[in-house]
Amino acid sequence: MSSSDGAGVPGPAFVLVNPQMGENIGAAMRVMANFGLDDLRIHAPRDGWPNERAEAMSAGSPLYASARVSDDLDDALEGCTVLYATTARPRGMVKPVMTAREAMAEARGLIAAGQKPGFLFGAEKSGLPNELVARSRAILTLPVDPGFASLNLAMAVGVLAHEWRAGDPPPQEFKPLEEAADAVALHRMYEHFEDELERAGFFFPLEKKPLMTQNLRNIFARAGLTEQEVRTFRGAIKALTIGRGKARVVRD
Amino acid sequence: MSSSDGAGVPGPAFVLVNPQMGENIGAAMRVMANFGLDDLRIHAPRDGWPNERAEAMSAGSPLYASARVSDDLDDALEGCTVLYATTARPRGMVKPVMTAREAMAEARGLIAAGQKPGFLFGAEKSGLPNELVARSRAILTLPVDPGFASLNLAMAVGVLAHEWRAGDPPPQEFKPLEEAADAVALHRMYEHFEDELERAGFFFPLEKKPLMTQNLRNIFARAGLTEQEVRTFRGAIKALTIGRGKARVVRD
Known part of the structure; x- marks a missing residue:
């Protein structure tokens, strides 16, 4: 099981579906590890696997070795009980639409109830196939400017990864050492x-x-x-x- | 003035201090525009300006042209009334320590009161100089895993840029078109x-x-x-x- 913090709470899975650029895969691995997430699945990466550019951009992230890379979608989704489809485009489907904050709050609750949420990210150019959006419990969309909406894939992963920890207090070592004057x-x-x-x-x-x-x-x-x-x-x-x-x- | 959304609310300034890699500058420009931020200042970029790699990674962001690039720190900080220092390391200074969410919430309130908050980001390797941390109202630190704390500069900018809009509801075009059955x-x-x-x-x-x-x-x-x-x-x-x-x- 993945562990997201010192308390050993498991994290959600992130699933990259048909990612194109190794750089983005590596940057996603780096930022997931930054925010304590360790369950990454990569479905059918365009340039195959292993990928040198992904490794370089992962900057030593343990996820380069631990990610589950597979051409079988069932394998990539294994164990995920609730799927969230990240998409920048409305799909004309009737489905709850959530912000990153709302979806991650719900995912936390599901994890506490023993479930395994999976966040799906589509390919850089095309996004998620409608087939996977249809299989998801909700659409997750980021509040991008309609005039400049093209968000980098790794950046989308990073924003979601940060949301996993965004409610945490600042780390202990930032506590001031000095006494306040009375x-x-x-x-x-x-x-x-x-x-x-x-x-x-x-x-x-x-x-x-x-x-x-x-x-x-x-x-x-x-x-x-x-x-x-x-x-x-x-x-x-x-x-x-x-x-x-x-x-x-x-x-x- | 910068405008962060349709309602024309000005946004905070983001200040990159001595950024090293053009790729990171460009990626920061792209993600700021994604989340409707348009006030970027770049102080003394290592590789000078203009920067081809920054331009390529900006992916057409209007911030490539509009960013204020200067070797004069006073110029880079002009008009900013409250500074937030992003840092991964405690600096032994007595100063409020905030999460991204807390700092951005405070910044929104300051903007509503007519102030101009500035978020400072240090160089990739060294971070912000202590001199600038000392001049800041608060330290902003992201909840990174202590075992893998090295967050990419553009990713830090992206996380903060998303926080600027993270409380927004999903965009109107995601509203379902169909009537719920009674x-x-x-x-x-x-x-x-x-x-x-x-x-x-x-x-x-x-x-x-x-x-x-x-x-x-x-x-x-x-x-x-x-x-x-x-x-x-x-x-x-x-x-x-x-x-x-x-x-x-x-x-x-």
Whole structure:
């Protein structure tokens, strides 16, 4: 079984039907592995198999070795219980039409219920044959601009592969390591800053000080400082004031 | 101003910083146009400009001509009020970390408030310089598999470009043209089917008929038939029964 993430949830199958260009097959293999998908089936690739261009573009993806390549469509669809037909053209068939997000959300639910969804992608020029669209539970179409609708095959695979993971939170290693400053430390910093500004004659005329203070504090409140950043900023204030005279700022 | 859809909503800017391969620049141009984005800036492309490989891979995208190519970073960032840094590596900076979906949702809100978000993409090998990450409001990172994290540059652009439109409903032309059958027409079809099955001796033993009927009706209820499909299916029943004798089905 395929495994899509650390929790070992199986992923959907992606099926490339009669893909033409090895470059696209390889790029699809690369991006599927990027997003943790490992069940790729390739039905009747135009240029046969193995394919050097596919291998080069796969950039070391494990899917180059693991993909199931077959001229037998039954083999390519084996085990898939629900098919989604990706197509850029309406086919005049009565069938639910879904966005990538909707279809992948449904596929997640089906996987949780023990099913195996398969996403079908047609050939670069011709798309999926109507016969396969008819066998699919739903049409999946991407929101392309009608004036420039020709989406690269690997790009379509990439968009779908990303949708498989798009709801995941950012990875753990991106969590900030530093502690956020508390309101008291921030208030001390505000007072330090404002005391030095007052000494420098910045609050002029003085009746404007409350509003000017409020505007300055608002900047830092929005930024969300860490304890370290509070120390750094207080150090910057200190550096600016060392050796500085108490002369009033001259204004034109 | 850029226009992302028929309603003329401006889109975000995408900024490629020091991109290396013309193929990736061209593929990025193609997929941005696919998803209705038209504000591309290219800062200091490694192989200069114009670039034949970029042009070939752009597949006629209008962005090949309209992209702003410049060695001056200020020029590349002109007018962008909020920057998002796409990066695969944590930078040890304290900064909000967002998924593509979260960042694009925020960007939509900013655009509605008259701002211009810019999404920054670094070079293929090295990614964005820390200096540009530091200037960004947030880090945007894609949920790639840590074991195979190297995402192609154009693919990253494509995933983000799709997110710009991912919440859109399927295009109008995919709306089915046929009327759904109403419950009365469906019930007539059920009765027609079941009458012929009864004549054929299908309901055996007879006490199972209610359950068998229920199971058969359930298939069609799930499928959601149109008026035309009801007519077609009734025609199929009729065809199967024409000339057929009334002999009871022989069971072993």
